Amino acid sequence: xxxxxxxxxxxxxxxxxxxxxxxxxxxxxxxxxxxxxxxxxxxxxxxxxxxxxxxxxxxxxxxxxxxxxxxxxxxxxxxxxxxxxxxxxxxxxxxxxxxxxxxxxxxxxxxxxxxxxxxxxxxxxxxxxxxxxxxxxxxxxxxxxxxxxxxxxxxxxxxxxxxxxxxxxxxxxxxxxxxxxxxxxxxxxxxxxxxxxxxxxxxxxxxxxxxxxxxxxxxxxxxxxxxxxxxxxxxxx
Numbered sequence: 001x002x003x004x005x006x007x008x009x010x011x012x013x014x015x016x017x018x019x020x021x022x023x024x025x026x027x028x029x030x031x032x033x034x035x036x037x038x039x040x041x042x043x044x045x046x047x048x049x050x051x052x053x054x055x056x057x058x059x060x061x062x063x064x065x066x067x068x069x070x071x072x073x074x075x076x077x078x079x080x081x082x083x084x085x086x087x088x089x090x091x092x093x094x095x096x097x098x099x100x101x102x103x104x105x106x107x108x109x110x111x112x113x114x115x116x117x118x119x120x121x122x123x124x125x126x127x128x129x130x131x132x133x134x135x136x137x138x139x140x141x142x143x144x145x146x147x148x149x150x151x152x153x154x155x156x157x158x159x160x161x162x163x164x165x166x167x168x169x170x171x172x173x174x175x176x177x178x179x180x181x182x183x184x185x186x187x188x189x190x191x192x193x194x195x196x197x198x199x200x201x202x203x204x205x206x207x208x209x210x211x212x213x214x215x216x217x218x219x220x221x222x223x224x225x226x227x228x229x230x231x232x233x234x235x236x237x
Contacts, residue, residue, distance in 0.1 A: 004047075004048055004076070005045070005047040005048060005049075005076045005077045006047065006048055006049040006050075006072075006074050006075050006076045006077070007038075007041075007042065007047040007049070007050050007051070007075075007076070007077040007078075007079075008050075008051045008053070008070045008071055008075050008077070008078050008079075008134075008137075009036075009038030009050075009051070009052045009053065009054050009078075009079050009080075010053060010054055010063055010067045010068070010070070010078060010079065010080040010082070010130070011054040011055075011058060011063060011067075011079065011080045011081035011082050011142075012054065012055070012056065012057065012058040012059070012063070012081050012082055012084060012085055013031065013054075013055075013056040013057065013058075013215075013219060014081040014084070014142070014144060014219065014220065014229070015036065015037070015038060015054035015079065015080065015081045015142070015229075016030055016031050016032045016033065016036060016054040016055055016056050016058075017031065017032060017033025017034075017035055017036025017037075017039070017054075017220075017225055018031045018033070018056045018215060018216065018219045019207075019208050019216045019219030019220050019221055019224075020033040020035040020036055020219075020220060020221060020222040020224075020225050021033060021035065021222060022034045022035050022222075027055075029055075029056065029057075030054070030055035030056055031055075031056040031215075032052055032054065032055075033222075033225070035222040035225055035226070036052075036054070036225050036229075037079075037225050037226070037229035037230040037233050038050075038052050038054065038079060038233075039052065040225065040226055040230045041079075041230060041233055041234060041237065047077070051070040053067045053070045054067070054081070055067065056215070057085060058082060058085060059082065059085045059086045059122075060082045060083060060086050060119075060122040060123055060125070060126040061086075061122065061126075063080065063082050063126055064125065064126045064129050068129055068130065068133055071130065071133040071134045071137070072133065072134065073133070073134065073135065073136070074136075075133070075134035075136075075137045076136060076137055076138065077137060077138050077140070077237055078130060078134060078137045078138070078139040078140065079139075079140050079142060079233055079237070080126075080130070080139065080140070080141055080142070081141075081142050081143075081144070082123070082126060083115075083119055083122075083123060083144075083173060083176070083177050084144055084173065086114070086118075086119055086122055087111040087112075087114040087115050087119060087173065088107075088110075088111055088114070089111070089218075091107070092107050092108055092111050092166075092169070093166075093210075093217060093218050094214075095107040096108070096158055096162050096166065097157075097158070097210050097217075101159050101161055101162055104158070104162045104165070105161065105162065105165050108162075108165045108166060108168075108169050109165075111169055112168075112169050112172050115169070115172050115173050115176050116172070116176065119173075119176055120176055120179075120180055123176070123177060123180040123181075124180055124183075124184070127139075127141075127180060127181065127184035127186060128184065130186075131184060131185070138187065138237065139181075139184075139186040139187065140186070140187050140188075140189055140233055140236045140237055141177060141178075141181035141186050141187065141188050141189070142188075142189050142190075142191060142229060142232055142233060143173075143174040143177055143178065143188065143189070143190045143191055143192065144170055144173060144174060144191065145170070145191050145192060145194075145195035145199065145206075145207060145220070145224070145228065146167045146170045146171070146192055146195065146196075146199055147163070147166055147167060147170060147199060147200055147207060147218055148163035148164075148166060148167055148199050148200050148201055149197075149199040149200070149201045149202040150163055150164060150167070150201075152199070152200075152201025152202055152203070153201050153202065153203045154200065154201035154209075157209065157210070163201070170192075174190060174192065178190070187236045189232045189233060189235065189236040190232065191228050191229055191232045194227065194228040194229075194231055194232050195207070195224065195228045198223075198224065198227070198228065200218075205221075206220055206221055206223045206224030206227060206228055207219065207220055207221065207224055208220075208221060
């Protein structure tokens with residue numbers, strides 16, 4: 001069945017493959033990686049057509065505004081990650097790395113409040129725009145990993161309180177995305193199970209911790225794309 005698919009990969013840096021390296025020159029600042037899960041799925045399944053338009057930094061609004069031109073009525077399969085940048089994901093992590101525990105937890109709480117209040121409507125808007133362009137497509141919405149293994153192997157870095165707050169925020173974000181996806185008639189696929197045992201502080205992390213370039217921080221390594229996102233997408237596609 002997969003061989004006949006017209007597949008379009010939408011979304012933010014978790015779909016473009018930031019952190020996995022091997023970026024295509026044509027993608028520029030969007031940082032689309034040949035090791036990202038859409039590329040890996042395409043290589044394994046040889047779809048009839050394939051468009052990879054995910055872009056680092058994308059929000060629900062920018063996905064809707066600049067990526068949906070890749071969709072058509074003949075699109076049969078869509079993957080998308082979006083929502084993290086709407087709630088200031090990069091700013092949250094930067095605040096937690098550079099500021100006090102109290103400031104970190106406060107910034108996380110602000111993001112959680114955005115997830116609960118403003119994000120659902122933005123997701124609804126994006127999902128309905130996807131559906132209207134590709135009414136026949138199977139749309140797979142992927143979530144985000146939990147970032148930390150609590151009481152793990154990290155000696156330095158964030159406090160356990162901060163790590164717990166960040167993990168909780170990821171759970172809230174995934175819960176909101178899962179509900180909006182279900183209400184849109186889309187398939188939600190969590191990556192939390194796949195990344196369990198491979199979080200930061202696990203000793204076998206599939207995610208970059210704070211790193212230079214800073215853009216790689218908290219993004220999946222190539223192993224996280226192939227071992228985390230790819231199976232989560234494959235099981236739902």
